[in-house]
Amino acid sequence: MKINVDQRALADAARWASRYIADKPTVPVLSGLLLNAHDDVLTISGFDYDTSGRATVAADTASSGSIVVPGRLLADVTATLPDSMVELTADDDTLTVTAPGNQFTLPLLPAREYPALPKAPAPTGTADAAEFAAAVKDVATAAMATKDAVGQVEGLGGIRIRAQGERLELTATDRYRIPFRTLPWQPNGPADDTMLITAPILADIAKSLSSGEVSISFPGPGDGMAGFATTDRTVAVRTRVGGFPPVENLVPKTEAATGYAEFDPAELAAAARRVAIVREKNKLVRVTLRGDHAEIVARGDGPAASTSIETTVDGVDDGFEIAFDPEYLTTMLAPLGDRVRIWLYTPTRPVLIEPLDGTPYRAVLMPVRVKQ
Template identity: 45%
Template sequence: MKLRLDQKQLADAARRAHRRLPNNPLRPVLSGLLIEASSDTVTLSGFDLETATRATLDAETLEPGETVVPGRLLADVAAALPAGPVDLVADEHEATITAPGTSFTLPTLPRREYPALPEPPGASGVVDGDRLATVIGHAAQAAMAEKEAVGTMTGFGGVHVRADGDQLIVSASDRYRIVRHTLPWQPDGERAGELLLPAPGFAVTAKQMAGHPVRIAFAEGTSGVAALATERLTVTDRTLAVDFPDIARFFPDPAAAAGWMRADADELAEAVKRAALVNEKPEQPIMLTFDRDEVTVRGGVEGSKGASRIAAETADLDGFEIAYRPDFLSSLLTPVDGLVQMWFTTATKPALLAPVDDDTYRAVCMPVRLPK
């Protein structure tokens, strides 16, 4: 195999393709990147038996071929090369990478031992990459940690995406928080679908694709394989083999609320952050107390204490108190730009949270039950 490539394109492709490589692979060959060269393009692929990442770049192919090189080493070398043309020559034993004044020799891994990559299903529709990255990144924060999402809780470790006409519904929950985002997309015909992918990896994939239109391909039949793709990057992932929990029934009905409040989301988030400074542990709750035109956020226990007041519009909440984990409440406020409204029933039941002027985001936050 003999190629001439652009250093910037090579570095970018190697960086993207190696992001999901396993640290301690079951097979040594899985630590490598598969390089496939055709007449005018080169594809770099990484695979951990669950997720396959393919990055494509332009190249002058003098001799087509395939080889496998250590992934992280290739990414480091490509990033360190001077800008300009790069020559890559590989045989069965080694790959030589040459740029003006610089040369590296990398060992190759057995190509015959590299597993077949899963084929992505056909695209189901297209969505804006920046919006998708923001929404998936936020939803992933509300998903259950991987070490806890086992057994019957497996579904809580993922981010769920469902197509509903010309909208995508993105949901996640760790049982204490529920988030639901709606974003527009362009479906390919009337084909419906859904996917449930592990939250951390899904967030990484979506972030990599920011800035480009993203094609989403839902799993076909019982394949359990979904894909996200841009013009230069395709990530094929195995979906979680469980159903996403039915979270819709946990969203409170605003009409049944005992009271509500409106406040500036940034001001409320800052008040929560200040009050939590005196907490001894991140999970220690803060207390919200409501009056007619303000909300007071208190943190701390005996000894260190903190309180912060902000202006708020309230209805039927005079003297009402409710406790939350500060990190949970802050995370739910992050997507809100401007005024946020919260509806409350009792101090022990979940509250509904939503932007005042935006119907594309809804969240539920479970309060902390304090000892009497």
């Protein structure tokens, strides 16, 4: 194999593909990146048995071929080279990387031992990549459940993606938080599909494919692979087996609410973070509604803190108090940029958080039961 390729494009592709190399590969060859050069295209692939990533780069192909190179070493080497054309020349045992004034010789790994890369199904539809990445970010926090919690409830630790016509809905839960986020997309045909993907993996994929349009492939019948692709990046990822909790049954109905309180979400989140400083463990903050303001209070073993913020209340008695984990409260408010309405029931029933500006997001949040 002998090719010439732009340094910036090569370094970026090698860095991106190396994110799909496992930290501790089960077989040594999976510590490498697979380089395949043909027809003036260089494809760089990484694989860890659950996820594969392929980046394509335009190249001047003097001779074709496929090799496997230590992945992170290739990414580090190409990143240090000057902004110029780079020549890659491979023989049976080594890859020589040459740029003006620089030459590196890297050992090759046995390409015959590299496993076949999985292929994603044909695209089911496309969405704006930046909006898809934002939607994944909005729900991912609630999927970062503890190992104990994941073992107790099927579906925890994953993000469910559901196609419903020209809309995608993403949701996740850790039993205490349930965010829902929707976004438009363009299906290639009738769309009524669902898949569940491990949250950190999907968050990383969405972040790395956040420009232009992203093609999304739902698994076919009997196929556990999903796909996400842009013009020069493709990821195939194994979906999770098993169901997802019936979270729709847990969404409180607004007509059953006692009433609601409206807040500036950034102001409420900042107040919760501020007073929570005095809580060292078993964190909770109490929100007490008093007329046109809310008192946000936290008490530790000695220290205490309180702050007051403006609110609009309807249907809720003066002095109504409810407590939340401050981290859970702030993460459910984070996607919201304008006024938010929190529907209230009793101090121990989940609340429903809805934006007032039309943001395609809502969340269910479980309060903390407070011992009197």
